[in-house]
Amino acid sequence: MDKFNFFNDMQEKINQVLENSPVKDIEKNVKAMMGQGFSKLDLVTREEFDTQAQVLATTRAKLEALEAQVAALEAQMKKQA
Template structure:
C-alpha cells in the first residue's frame, strides 16, 4: 500500500526543488483559475440553499393538497354516478 506521508514528503521535495519562476507561474495559474471559476459560477442562475428548501416545502404542501383534491373529486364523481339513474341499454 502507498504511504501517504511518503508521498507528501516527495511532493514537498519536488516543490522545493522547483525554480522560483515555476512556482510563481503555478501560483498565477491557480489565482487566474479561481477568478475564472468564480466569474463563471456567478453567471449561473442559481438559488440559495434556503430558497431551495423553502420551495421544496411549498412543493410538498402542494402535492398533499393535490392528493386531497383528487380524493374529493373521486368521491364527488362516485356520488354523482350513484345519483344518476342507470341508462337502459
C-alpha cells in the same frame, strides 16, 4: 528538542513558505474565476432550493387531497344518477 516542538516548528515553517508563495495568489484567482463563472449561470442557493422543494411538497399534498375529494364527489354523483 522534543518531537512536539519539532513538528510545530516544521508546520510553522511550511505555513510561512505557503503564505509567501504564489500558491495563495493562484488560490485567490481560481476562486475569483469560479465565482464569476457561477454568477453567469442560472443557479439558486441551497436555501432557495429547499424552500421551493417544501412548497412543491405542500402543493402536491393539497393536490392529492383535492383529487380524493373530486373522486368522492364523482362517486356520489354516480350513486344519485
